[in-house]
Amino acid sequence: MSAIKMPTFLTVESALKDSGLAVTPAELHGLLVGMISGGLPLDDKTWKPLIFDYTNDGMGWPDSALQMGSAIFQCTVAELSTDNFALDMLIPDGTETLMNRADGLSEWVNHFISGLGLVELKLDKASESLKEALLDLEEIARLGIDEEDDLEEQENLFEQVIEHVRICVLTIHAELGQKVHNDASKAVH
Template sequence: MSTERLLEALDFDLIADVFVSEGITASPAELHGQLCGYLAAGVSLREEDWLQMALEFADIEKWREAASKAAIIELYQATLSLFQNGEYALVPCIADEDAEISQRGTTLAQWAHGFLAGYGLAGRKQETISDDARQVLQDFANISGLRADMEQMEDNNENDADLTELIEYARLSAMMLFSEHHGVVPDADLTKQRPLH
């Protein structure tokens, strides 16, 4: 599947529509962040385990619509493929450039919060990670902590440039962590590797 097609599955509005149709009040950005953090921590995640994780995150027992479940599976498959294809094309599932800066910033903060949660759920011990990885996690904690500030962010060129830089940092940092813990082997099947814990 082409990178462009994979990126379509990470469209924020698409996942937001799924959340609306399923009556989910949580953030799509935070769910994707959790998936990214879990995968970047270096453990395997089977599709059925991801579906269970997504249900627990959304606080629902099952998907009402088959299309919702399909979109959540596609989110997982596309994220995994983008992580492992070596092209460094993964992007956070956050509000797109047409949205107000405050919404883009808020969803980035939610994504960073989710990333930390997913990384923690994976069970990787702090002493087993590099100083670079530790710094990334601290930076993500700082981004997550900016949520209230992001909500107040005004639309202007300076804020847009700063936010674009922050999004790019988050994107590249997530892939750096994934590469550090997995080694990027294009087309490797990480759904079948043994988990760390």
């Protein structure tokens, strides 16, 4: 288990807003997970210029937001580096409405796909399972909640969609992501 704990959605949201950054916690986490799953080196430096370009016109972030981003990055690397491949998505939690959680998931998935693009994902050599996972994610990013339908049923479906997103992400990460070996301090692809 990592010594670094994932900050809460509200804590990250507050830090980003206070820093004047127009990125949500879901967008930031999706970008980072996408970049890591796409093969970004696992050191704590390579993600920063990519995020700065994408979220702040290439300008650096204030220290408080940068510390929050670093904590999210390190926690995500730790989660994806375990043998059981855990992944907790930084989206609004169960205290929020289903609509807000669905919007957060959509932001997360869209930015995960963007994160793959930031590390220049090449699909020509990708496996069929990776391509299928990516197509599923693209479709999920367009899903929405219909306020006219049974919200309890949609709540159950939403939980199933979250699990499917995790499986898709872990499929992509397993094929493209850098691996951390316990016997060495270097990341090997």
